[in-house]
Amino acid sequence: MTERRKSRQVKIGPLTLGGDAPVRIQSMTTTHTRDVDATVKQINELAEVGCEMVRVACPTEEDARALGKIKKRISVPLIADIHFNYKYALIALDEGVDKLRLNPGNIGSRDRVEEVVKKAKARGGSVPIRIGVNGGSLEKDLMEKYGPTPQAIVESALRHIRILEELDFSDIIVSLKASDVSTMIESYRLAAKAFDYPLHLGVTEAGTLLRGSVYNAIGVGSLLYDGIGDTVRISLTAESVEEVKVAKFILEAVGLRKFGPRVIACPSCGRAEVDVFKLAGEVETRAMKLKDPMTISVLGCVVNGPGEAHESDFGITGGKDKGMIYRDGKQERVVSEEKLVDELFKDIKKAKKNNQTPDTRNQSPVT
Numbered sequence: 001m002t003e004r005r006k007s008r009q010v011k012i013g014p015l016t017l018g019g020d021a022p023v024r025i026q027s028m029t030t031t032h033t034r035d036v037d038a039t040v041k042q043i044n045e046l047a048e049v050g051c052e053m054v055r056v057a058c059p060t061e062e063d064a065r066a067l068g069k070i071k072k073r074i075s076v077p078l079i080a081d082i083h084f085n086y087k088y089a090l091i092a093l094d095e096g097v098d099k100l101r102l103n104p105g106n107i108g109s110r111d112r113v114e115e116v117v118k119k120a121k122a123r124g125g126s127v128p129i130r131i132g133v134n135g136g137s138l139e140k141d142l143m144e145k146y147g148p149t150p151q152a153i154v155e156s157a158l159r160h161i162r163i164l165e166e167l168d169f170s171d172i173i174v175s176l177k178a179s180d181v182s183t184m185i186e187s188y189r190l191a192a193k194a195f196d197y198p199l200h201l202g203v204t205e206a207g208t209l210l211r212g213s214v215y216n217a218i219g220v221g222s223l224l225y226d227g228i229g230d231t232v233r234i235s236l237t238a239e240s241v242e243e244v245k246v247a248k249f250i251l252e253a254v255g256l257r258k259f260g261p262r263v264i265a266c267p268s269c270g271r272a273e274v275d276v277f278k279l280a281g282e283v284e285t286r287a288m289k290l291k292d293p294m295t296i297s298v299l300g301c302v303v304n305g306p307g308e309a310h311e312s313d314f315g316i317t318g319g320k321d322k323g324m325i326y327r328d329g330k331q332e333r334v335v336s337e338e339k340l341v342d343e344l345f346k347d348i349k350k351a352k353k354n355n356q357t358p359d360t361r362n363q364s365p366v367t
């Protein structure tokens with residue numbers, strides 16, 4: 001893995017982003033923001049699964065005015081997504097949001113940008129602004145000059161950046177999204193050389209859960225592996241909590257963060273005499289509720305079971321309608337198939353109670 005690009009650090013509420021801060025996970029709500037109860041509920045559900053900041057859409061004044069009420073009832077930084085109406089950005093700042101998503105070139109005259117920047121700076125330490133360039137909505141002249149290419153995307157970002165820099169504002173975060181994975185990767189690579197503002201990564205309009213996860217794993221994962229990226233939003237046509245789960249898996253896979261147990265499971269085959277899919281699914285669901293890093297293996301039979309269990313902290317290896325529970329690579333006991341998952345988690349709970357929860361995944365830094 002390449003050394004991480006050195007970006008500037010900004011603060012989003014109490015949270016650091018960029019520099020040596022961990023790569024942050026964010027997502028976006030799907031509720032109408034003005035529906036305060038529903039929005040708060042969704043934000044708190046996202047925070048519960050590990051989302052570190054949440055963006056909400058502000059297409060109307062009512063949405064912008066709801067932000068203060070929402071902020072009082074959540075524990076993660078709140079980001080207001082503003083597209084064209086700078087007045088909603090001013091309201092959002094008055095309501096106490098921690099970050100704005102706004103393209104200065106899209107909100108009209110220079111004095112409007114100036115007003116937003118002045119207010120963002122005035123809030124006792126400034127409120128950062130994310131410039132979000134999308135390959136699908138580039139300026140006409142850039143499209144004519146380059147087409148929907150990484151060069152056009154980065155040049156568009158630089159135009160927005162310059163507007164803020166001319167107003168002496170540098171708490172900037174930049175995203176350069178495209179639905180085409182290679183365009184997205186190349187855009188971020190170009191941007192990483194062009195400026196040192198923190199980069200928000202994502203494949204936009206990536207699609208439904210399976211396709212979107214794969215496309216993001218390749219796009220976001222390759223960049224992270226190259227040391228590029230400070231925060232990720234995995235855009236999926238699925239419940240927002242799924243975005244957070246996928247983001248966590250990607251960050252774990254590239255060795256940047258750990259979020260709790262890792263479940264290793266075999267794909268099953270004709271040798272299995274237990275239902276591996278069911279066992280692994282149950283183990284994964286229950287493991288996601290735990291916070292301690294550890295490795296749990298679920299293997300269908302003795303071909304690979306003992307070997308994987310040897311590398312794991314806890315494990316199950318299937319037999320005929322039953323299975324063996326492993327602990328630290330050693331056989332513990334034989335249990336019937338229907339009791340395997342319960343027994344496994346009894347052992348994990350007991351180990352935690354005795355402060356014996358280990359972590360064999362020692363090759364990745366914990367952040």
Ligand code: SF4
Pocket residue numbers: 266267268269270271272299300301302303304305
């Ligand atoms: S561990 Fe056993 S059941 Fe699982 S894939 Fe390998 S051989 Fe098949």
